[in-house]
Amino acid sequence: MNTVSFKGGLKLPVTGPGSGRPIIPVPPGEQVVVPMKQDLGPECEPVVKKKQMVQAGELIGKSPLEHGACLHAPVSGKVINVTKSFIHFSGKRMSAVILAKDGPTNKARRADGDDLLGSLFLGGLVDFDKDTVPLPIKLDEAKLNHVDSLIVNAMDVEPFFSSRIRVLTERLHDVLAGIKTVRDFLNIKQVFIVFDQELGGLISDHQIRNLGDVILVPLKYKYPQAIDYLLVKAVLGKEVMCTIPCRDIMHSQDIDGLVLSVDTLASLGSRLISTERVITVRDSSGRLDENVQVQIGTPVNKILETCSYQLDPESRIVAGGPMMGQTLADPMMPVTKDLQGIFILDKKHIIQSQPGTCIKCGLCVDVCPARLMPFMISGSVENAEYDQAQKYQLSSCFECGCCTYVCPSNIPLLHWIQFGKFEIFKQRSKL
Ligand code: SF4
Ligand code: SF4
Numbered sequence: 001m002n003t004v005s006f007k008g009g010l011k012l013p014v015t016g017p018g019s020g021r022p023i024i025p026v027p028p029g030e031q032v033v034v035p036m037k038q039d040l041g042p043e044c045e046p047v048v049k050k051k052q053m054v055q056a057g058e059l060i061g062k063s064p065l066e067h068g069a070c071l072h073a074p075v076s077g078k079v080i081n082v083t084k085s086f087i088h089f090s091g092k093r094m095s096a097v098i099l100a101k102d103g104p105t106n107k108a109r110r111a112d113g114d115d116l117l118g119s120l121f122l123g124g125l126v127d128f129d130k131d132t133v134p135l136p137i138k139l140d141e142a143k144l145n146h147v148d149s150l151i152v153n154a155m156d157v158e159p160f161f162s163s164r165i166r167v168l169t170e171r172l173h174d175v176l177a178g179i180k181t182v183r184d185f186l187n188i189k190q191v192f193i194v195f196d197q198e199l200g201g202l203i204s205d206h207q208i209r210n211l212g213d214v215i216l217v218p219l220k221y222k223y224p225q226a227i228d229y230l231l232v233k234a235v236l237g238k239e240v241m242c243t244i245p246c247r248d249i250m251h252s253q254d255i256d257g258l259v260l261s262v263d264t265l266a267s268l269g270s271r272l273i274s275t276e277r278v279i280t281v282r283d284s285s286g287r288l289d290e291n292v293q294v295q296i297g298t299p300v301n302k303i304l305e306t307c308s309y310q311l312d313p314e315s316r317i318v319a320g321g322p323m324m325g326q327t328l329a330d331p332m333m334p335v336t337k338d339l340q341g342i343f344i345l346d347k348k349h350i351i352q353s354q355p356g357t358c359i360k361c362g363l364c365v366d367v368c369p370a371r372l373m374p375f376m377i378s379g380s381v382e383n384a385e386y387d388q389a390q391k392y393q394l395s396s397c398f399e400c401g402c403c404t405y406v407c408p409s410n411i412p413l414l415h416w417i418q419f420g421k422f423e424i425f426k427q428r429s430k431l
Contacts, residue, residue: 008402009225009369016286018282020202023163023166024290028295028297031101032098032297032298034060039068040133041068045062048060053076056074056075057072057275063121069337070122071296074099075105077101079097080098107273120139124274127260129153129259130227135264135268149190149257150192152193153228157227158325159221160282160322161282163278174268175269177270178268191213191214193214197220227398230369238256282342282344285346285348292306296337299332300319312347315344315346316344317342323405356409369402374403377392386423394420
């Protein structure tokens with residue numbers, strides 16, 4: 001079997017027993033909250049009013065972009081509020097539609113638009129990845145760039161998570177239907193499915209026989225191998241310059257190969273309106289390790305309750321994952337399309353540390369998979385020298401957090417980098 005790797009990164013423990021257990025369906029809560037921005041596109045416009053009755057799958061938020069992703073009611077019920085002051089787990093304020101569930105929730109099939117991109121716009125499909133880009137935008141860009149290779153990513157971006165291998169093995173039929181749709185639309189010549197070589201045993205011989213000419217590529221897991229840029233390099237041998245922009249441009253880097261997560265393809269192949277996703281819920285002490293299928297808008301609390309998990313009030317809930325996630329203030333926060341998973345940090349694993357001074361040890365440079373000099377970027381941002389930070393390629397940081405993880409002086413390098421990107425975005429917005 002073929003295994004490849006990359007320079008830098010971290011060898012972290014990967015998945016636990018949850019990767020071998022079936023996905024657990026979580027019943028939707030009595031009340032669901034649907035934030036109007038769940039991807040890198042602009043906020044959707046709510047198209048429902050307070051007290052209005054809606055059916056599951058009905059349009060409730062319309063994207064202003066031609067190739068954006070709309071939002072739909074995850075449950076049937078009544079709109080009890082349309083607020084403009086919801087705070088998303090990223091800290092951004094936005095509108096949200098709050099629904100009280102009433103009656104059974106039937107899965108709605110996607111309406112046909114004028115073409116595939118129109119159907120995906122109406123169906124609200126996004127690429128369920130770290131950078132959650134509306135799927136019509138990704139496919140449109142891939143078409144413009146004449147991309148002819150598709151990489152199906154069945155490796156979770158965050159360590160400890162295993163939702164994607166579960167989707168691959170439990171929903172292969174839908175995944176293959178999704179691959180066929182993309183293949184026909186883009187005239188794709190070669191398709192690869194990448195997965196963690198340690199989990200290869202979960203794919204049965206019968207499933208391998210059903211893959212046809214799709215090539216399985218087992219990869220040696222080293223964090224953050226599952227990031228698109230590193231996958232293109234690993235599978236196609238092509239260097240892609242990562243330019244995650246200063247939060248002002250939304251585009252993918254699918255120039256040499258289109259990378260889509262396996263759950264995106266399962267969602268595409270199912271032809272259902274996109275109102276649910278599969279995520280991992282895991283804690284740092286090993287008491288919790290499950291993959292769950294959950295409706296968008298369901299509170300995190302409901303997932304923990306379904307998994308019979310007693311949350312210690314002194315634990316910390318991290319939305320997204322242990323390396324790139326953000327602490328949640330409230331367990332009632334809803335699941336959104338851009339939530340990769342839930343990681344609960346036990347109080348015994350919460351370390352309070354004060355940042356020290358950079359001792360120029362170079363560890364952050366050695367570990368950076370993007371081959372940057374994190375201490376120089378961070379130092380420039382700290383001194384508000386944003387032009388200097390740009391010279392050190394701040395935009396090329398894909399925010400994996402490896403530099404922060406290894407820094408012996410506990411310098412929050414990634415936070416400085418993210419702050420720098422935000423400040424540059426603000427400056428450009430004023431021009
Ligand atoms: S500078 Fe960016 S890409 Fe490099 S290790 Fe730090 S977070 Fe990762
Ligand atoms: S790892 Fe920390 S102390 Fe070492 S060079 Fe980087 S920022 Fe400085």
